[in-house]
Amino acid sequence: MSPISPHGSPPDVGVLLPAAGKGERAGDGAPKQFRFIAGVPMLLRAIRPFASHPRVRQVVVALPAKDASAPPDWLAAVVGDRLRLVAGGATRAASVRRALDALDPACALVLVHDAARPFVSAAEIDAVIAAVEQGTGALVAVPVSDTLKRSEDGRHVLATPSRAGLYRALTPQGFPRAMLAAAYATGGDALDATDDAGLVEAAGGTIVLVPGRTTNIKVTTPDDFALAEALARP
Numbered sequence: 001m002s003p004i005s006p007h008g009s010p011p012d013v014g015v016l017l018p019a020a021g022k023g024e025r026a027g028d029g030a031p032k033q034f035r036f037i038a039g040v041p042m043l044l045r046a047i048r049p050f051a052s053h054p055r056v057r058q059v060v061v062a063l064p065a066k067d068a069s070a071p072p073d074w075l076a077a078v079v080g081d082r083l084r085l086v087a088g089g090a091t092r093a094a095s096v097r098r099a100l101d102a103l104d105p106a107c108a109l110v111l112v113h114d115a116a117r118p119f120v121s122a123a124e125i126d127a128v129i130a131a132v133e134q135g136t137g138a139l140v141a142v143p144v145s146d147t148l149k150r151s152e153d154g155r156h157v158l159a160t161p162s163r164a165g166l167y168r169a170l171t172p173q174g175f176p177r178a179m180l181a182a183a184y185a186t187g188g189d190a191l192d193a194t195d196d197a198g199l200v201e202a203a204g205g206t207i208v209l210v211p212g213r214t215t216n217i218k219v220t221t222p223d224d225f226a227l228a229e230a231l232a233r234p
């Protein structure tokens with residue numbers, strides 16, 4: 001029998017953390033997921049809120065192949081039944097698929113979270129789980145707040161599209177496991193999808209928006225590391 005969590009529900013949530021990218025836009029140095037933010041590796045910051053969540057049964061991290069077989073000490077120290085490492089693939093979608101294939105079959109709900117988002121909150125995780133329990137896919141999202149401009153050459157403005165009804169897609173994104181597996185079965189690896197909800201939408205699945213925090217940033221560029229240092233300050 002599965003243990004019952006303090007929330008009263010069994011820990012039946014699986015978490016996939018794609019962390020197999022090269023971090024090319026982040027500039028020189030180690031791949032961004034291994035870099036430290038205020039003394040703590042970014043990947044560890046992304047893992048912790050899930051690993052400590054009472055509903056989470058298992059976390060599967062997709063890493064560059066050489067790191068999956070020889071992880072850094074701080075990661076090797078937390079590997080076990082509840083935290084597995086797998087080799088990722090050439091695209092984010094391929095990495096997510098490999099992590100999904102390795103996930104404990106007892107996980108009926110699946111969350112996918114970018115290793116490059118080190119500031120996810122327990123409230124965001126709770127809200128996505130609650131939405132997925134209604135049988136739909138769900139993602140953390142933030143309304144677009146800037147005015148938008150369209151340009152083809154990056155200099156001349158062609159149009160000012162309305163931002164009404166537009167949202168930025170963050171992670172975590174969550175799905176009933178069968179919904180995510182079906183979307184990946186229809187060729188997820190082939191697409192350079194940056195977003196799992198997009199694959200599920202293309203496969204006909206219903207997705208709902210869960211309000212997120214603008215501080216749940218994705219660390220992409222060197223500037224983002226400066227912002228992350230500031231956000232991590234106690």
Ligand code: CTP
Pocket residue numbers: 017018019020021022023024025026033062088089090091092093095096114115116117218219220
């Ligand atoms: N990712 C992955 N496997 C890949 C590519 C990306 O697991 N083949 C992961 C990244 O490690 C990251 C997340 O997907 O946690 C979001 O991708 P992104 O922010 O684009 O990271 P990178 O691809 O590493 O960065 P860049 O595009 O600048 O090279």
Ligand code: MG
Pocket residue numbers: 021
């Ligand atoms: Mg990328």
